[in-house]
Amino acid sequence: TKWVYAFGGGQAEGSGSQRDLLGGKGANLAEMAHLGLPVPPGFTVTTEVCTYFYAHEHQYPDTLKGDVAAALAHVGRLTDRVFGDETRPLLVSVRSGARASMPGMMDTVLNLGLNDRTVAALAASAKDERFAFDSYRRFIQMYCNVVLDLPSHGFEEILEEFKERKGFMLDTDLAAADWQAVIERYKAKVLSETGKPFPQDPMVQLWGAIGAVFSSWMNSRAKTYRRLNTIPESWGTAVTVQAMVFGNMGETSATGVAFTRNPSVGTHELYGEFLVNAQGEDVVAGIRTPQNITEAARIAAGSDKPSLETVMPEVFRSFVETTQLLERHYRDMQDMEFTVERGKLWMLQTRNGKRTTKAALKIAIDMAGEGLITREEAVRRIDPASLDQLLHPTLDPKAKRDLLATGLPASPGAAQGEIVFTSDEAEAAKIAGRRSILVRAETSPEDINGMHAAEGILTTRGGMTSHAAVVARGMGKPCVSGAGSIRVDAAKGTLSCAGVVLKKGDLITVDGSTGQVLRGLVPMLEPELSGDFSALMEWADASRRMKVRTNAETPADAQAARRFGAEGIGLCRTEHMFFEGDRIVAVREMILADDEAGRRAALAKLLPMQREDFKQLFGIMSGLPVTIRLLDPPLHEFLPHTDGEMDEVAASLGLSADKVRRRAQDLHEFNPMLGFRGVRLAIAYPEIAEMQARAIFEGAVLAGKEAGEVVEAEIMVPLVMTLAELDLVKGRIVAMAEAVAQETGVTVPYTVGTMIELPRAALKAGEIAGSAEFFSFGTNDLTQTTLGISRDDAASFLGPYTAKGILPADPFVTLDQEGVGELVAIAAERGRRTRPGIKLGICGEHGGDPASIAFCETLGLDYVSCSPFRVPIARLAAAQAAI
Numbered sequence: 010t011k012w013v014y015a016f017g018g019g020q021a022e023g024s025g026s027q028r029d030l031l032g033g034k035g036a037n038l039a040e041m042a043h044l045g046l047p048v049p050p051g052f053t054v055t056t057e058v059c060t061y062f063y064a065h066e067h068q069y070p071d072t073l074k075g076d077v078a079a080a081l082a083h084v085g086r087l088t089d090r091v092f093g094d095e096t097r098p099l100l101v102s103v104r105s106g107a108r109a110s111m112p113g114m115m116d117t118v119l120n121l122g123l124n125d126r127t128v129a130a131l132a133a134s135a136k137d138e139r140f141a142f143d144s145y146r147r148f149i150q151m152y153c154n155v156v157l158d159l160p161s162h163g164f165e166e167i168l169e170e171f172k173e174r175k176g177f178m179l180d181t182d183l184a185a186a187d188w189q190a191v192i193e194r195y196k197a198k199v200l201s202e203t204g205k206p207f208p209q210d211p212m213v214q215l216w217g218a219i220g221a222v223f224s225s226w227m228n229s230r231a232k233t234y235r236r237l238n239t240i241p242e243s244w245g246t247a248v249t250v251q252a253m254v255f256g257n258m259g260e261t262s263a264t265g266v267a268f269t270r271n272p273s274v275g276t277h278e279l280y281g282e283f284l285v286n287a288q289g290e291d292v293v294a295g296i297r298t299p300q301n302i303t304e305a306a307r308i309a310a311g312s313d314k315p316s317l318e319t320v321m322p323e324v325f326r327s328f329v330e331t332t333q334l335l336e337r338h339y340r341d342m343q344d345m346e347f348t349v350e351r352g353k354l355w356m357l358q359t360r361n362g363k364r365t366t367k368a369a370l371k372i373a374i375d376m377a378g379e380g381l382i383t384r385e386e387a388v389r390r391i392d393p394a395s396l397d398q399l400l401h402p403t404l405d406p407k408a409k410r411d412l413l414a415t416g417l418p419a420s421p422g423a424a425q426g427e428i429v430f431t432s433d434e435a436e437a438a439k440i441a442g443r444r445s446i447l448v449r450a451e452t453s454p455e456d457i458n459g460m461h462a463a464e465g466i467l468t469t470r471g472g473m474t475s476h477a478a479v480v481a482r483g484m485g486k487p488c489v490s491g492a493g494s495i496r497v498d499a500a501k502g503t504l505s506c507a508g509v510v511l512k513k514g515d516l517i518t519v520d521g522s523t524g525q526v527l528r529g530l531v532p533m534l535e536p537e538l539s540g541d542f543s544a545l546m547e548w549a550d551a552s553r554r555m556k557v558r559t560n561a562e563t564p565a566d567a568q569a570a571r572r573f574g575a576e577g578i579g580l581c582r583t584e585h586m587f588f589e590g591d592r593i594v595a596v597r598e599m600i601l602a603d604d605e606a607g608r609r610a611a612l613a614k615l616l617p618m619q620r621e622d623f624k625q626l627f628g629i630m631s632g633l634p635v636t637i638r639l640l641d642p643p644l645h646e647f648l649p650h651t652d653g654e655m656d657e658v659a660a661s662l663g664l665s666a667d668k669v670r671r672r673a674q675d676l677h678e679f680n681p682m683l684g685f686r687g688v689r690l691a692i693a694y695p696e697i698a699e700m701q702a703r704a705i706f707e708g709a710v711l712a713g714k715e716a717g718e719v720v721e722a723e724i725m726v727p728l729v730m731t732l733a734e735l736d737l738v739k740g741r742i743v744a745m746a747e748a749v750a751q752e753t754g755v756t757v758p759y760t761v762g763t764m765i766e767l768p769r770a771a772l773k774a775g776e777i778a779g780s781a782e783f784f785s786f787g788t789n790d791l792t793q794t795t796l797g798i799s800r801d802d803a804a805s806f807l808g809p810y811t812a813k814g815i816l817p818a819d820p821f822v823t824l825d826q827e828g829v830g831e832l833v834a835i836a837a838e839r840g841r842r843t844r845p846g847i848k849l850g851i852c853g854e855h856g857g858d859p860a861s862i863a864f865c866e867t868l869g870l871d872y873v874s875c876s877p878f879r880v881p882i883a884r885l886a887a888a889q890a891a892i
């Protein structure tokens with residue numbers, strides 16, 4: 010097996026297509042080397058070594074040592090240096106890189122190979138002592154943190170204490186001798202804390218760092234990130250060892266990060282930040298406020314710090330060319346890391362950049378317009394679930410704002426909640442059901458859990474590419490970064506700003522679109538769907554085969570769904586209408602009635618209200634199909650539960666409290682989901698179904714008259730298990746259709762179909778299709794009844810199931826394709842055999858889940874139906890499934 014792949018000098022053993030083997034970073038470094046870009050030479054130890062490492066108790070393959078030594082020698086030849094040599098030492102970085110980018114999750118060590126002797130050689134060759142010792146102290150701190158597990162703040166304290174004693178303000182105030190003194194203190198700390206001196210042998214350093222990178226694959230931050238992003242543990246990470254280039258060699262050196270397009274809003278502009286005389290992660294860590302790359306961005310930001318364009322015009326020009334080349338090559342927006350060493354540009358990383366959904370839409374549409382990608386590719390590039398982000402609220406522009414501070418608009422959308430200062434506090438608030446804003450000086454990978462739990466993030470330091478900004482954009486969380494006028498005192502649990510002191514638990518609002526930090530809860534507005542959004546939706550619709558309907562029963566939901574592009578109602582749950590206003594009184598009267606006559610009297614009161622409901626729905630959906638499901642839930646759901654309520658109901662209906670209690674007891678069920686509900690209600694009390702059928706037909710007649718067109722109705726019978734059940738109810742519906750036609754002189758076209766939500770119904774679908782004119786798969790109940798898992802009780806045990814990999818996902822979120830999916834496939838096949846072309850749809854929660862939608866496409870279903878806010882997601886997912 011080949012364990013090590015070299016790159017550099019315009020050549021590479023690997024290539025960009027080998028992400029699985031070389032990790033994203035290693036593969037793209039190889040690719041950039043192939044493209045002839047200036048990449049410091051190096052080599053990548055493959056992810057297969059990581060797999061081997063974990064399969065063999067942290068041992069390496071036998072030949073690896075030799076392979077690494079050979080690759081190091083090769084890098085030495087390309088750089089005219091030798092690893093460990095005391096006159097021309099080769100220094101390297103040791104970098105991690107998984108298949109999927111895991112920003113900040115794995116740790117990088119820079120300046121490796123420095124020791125008490127090579128540091129002198131570095132000073133001599135650079136003719137800069139200060140630079141050499143600065144690099145050495147960075148190396149010791151990083152190495153100790155990553156490899157020896159000594160936290161960085163211990164070293165920072167030493168430095169702070171030193172600066173204070175010497176009266177220095179900035180790191181740049183320290184001269185070479187000062188750094189030397191600091192280094193001695195660092196080394197003393199290592200000796201006292203670990204009992205061993207800081208390793209001086211570069212080979213020992215190298216293997217320590219390689220081992221640490223592989224080990225970091227299993228650290229808790231990485232595990233959390235993988236869990237949140239469903240990245241399999243089995244992938245492993247690669248390690249890239251690469252010759253160092255130095256951005257900290259004085260005023261003609263620099264380091265930076267840039268995007269080929271704006272990752273926040275998607276505009277086509279080179280977008281990035283850099284720091285002069287700095288190294289590695291200084292930009293991302295937000296230690297100094299960085300400078301803009303382009304002059305245009307500097308002016309737009311109103312910054313008084315010069316741009317790269319003016320400070321290093323030559324470097325700027327070749328950088329622009331390189332970024333354009335990379336974007337054309339990868340045909341996607343690139344996120345790049347670069348370093349300038351004494352006026353020479355070096356590329357250290359490129360990858361497809363993370364972006365907000367807003368930016369993703371704009372970039373996809375622009376790139377299709379530029380001819381870089383096709384429209385179908387543009388459609389394929391948007392993650393359907395991410396569209397949710399566009400549905401984020403924004404601040405009401407008319408609302409009063411109590412401005413505390415303004416930072417950078419790091420991740421769009423508005424969020425509000427109580428102030429928390431730590432990840433733990435954010436998680437605690439979330440568990441307690443309270444919204445929070447995580448406030449930090451700057452975030453680090455340790456804060457991932459808290460960032461997830463919080464509604465929004467506010468930092469007082471760091472730029473647009475700081476850790477907080479990058480991670481928040483990836484999560485779709487609103488974030489304001491670098492709000493420098495705010496002072497955080499985490500120990501006291503306060504933040505102060507503009508003469509105001511707020512404490513933990515006080516309410517604030519952050520607007521990640523403008524950078525504003527506001528006191529209290531500012532009213533928010535529902536989002537407008539932008540031009541890019543509707544354009545992409547149109548392209549998606551052009552590729553889509555399945556229809557997308559919505560589950561809606563209120564006029565507001567139906568209208569919202571139509572705005573989102575719903576093509577009909579796939580599920581109108583009539584029981585929701587029974588709770589509206591004071592209807593519940595008539596419903597209860599019906600349930601409490603002693604006989605059919607009493608029930609009919611109560612139903613007569615409900616009829617005009619239901620008729621009006623249906624008329625309105627038909628009106629809103631104007632000609633689009635509307636599927637109405639007959640009453641489904643167990644009747645006791647409509648009865649009061651507390652004694653007080655029961656007395657009230659008894660009084661208002663003129664009944665004895667005893668009677669109400671007795672009836673409630675009668676209706677009590679041990680297992681209501683498998684109890685007296687669905688079609689079973691219609692079998693026992695056909696008059697309920699009759700009233701609903703009458704309301705549907707009469708509502709359709711009225712809506713038809715109003716619109717001057719024919720309105721069609723789809724009537725759906727729930728929880729059917731046998732054909733006989735359906736036939737009995739269908740008989741009543743047909744009779745009612747005839748009665749209404751006679752009375753009104755208008756014939757309403759209609760179909761009668763059934764939910765398929767019991768395994769027996771799925772198996773007997775061939776028979777049931779004899780009467781059912783359509784099937785709608787009620788996959789919530791079908792999942793409950795197939796898995797024998799109660800959805801309402803699943804929370805206590807499903808967690809471990811997915812965590813331990815027994816189930817790939819929560820089956821109530823993503824359809825269990827193997828089990829429940831097989832029943833759906835069987836029902837579809839048998840139903841079609843009896844009634845070719847039978848209309849098939851799905852109306853469970855799964856109708857809005859992209860993976861489940863893709864499965865529905867493979868079965869050739871006619872439509873999916875989901876809640877209004879998931880309609881755009883379903884439209885896009887259905888398009889992607891069809892492409």
Ligand code: ADP
Pocket residue numbers: 049101102103104105111112113114115117119251252253254255256264265288289290346347348357358
């Ligand atoms: P991450 O995955 O966290 O971005 P990287 O491996 O990309 O970690 O390293 C972080 C930063 O360290 C890079 O952006 C770059 O600035 C710096 N760096 C890494 N390798 C080198 C190198 N060989 N020479 C100079 N700087 C380097």
Ligand code: MG
Pocket residue numbers: 346358
């Ligand atoms: Mg990087």
Ligand code: MG
Pocket residue numbers: 727728766787789790
């Ligand atoms: Mg159901």
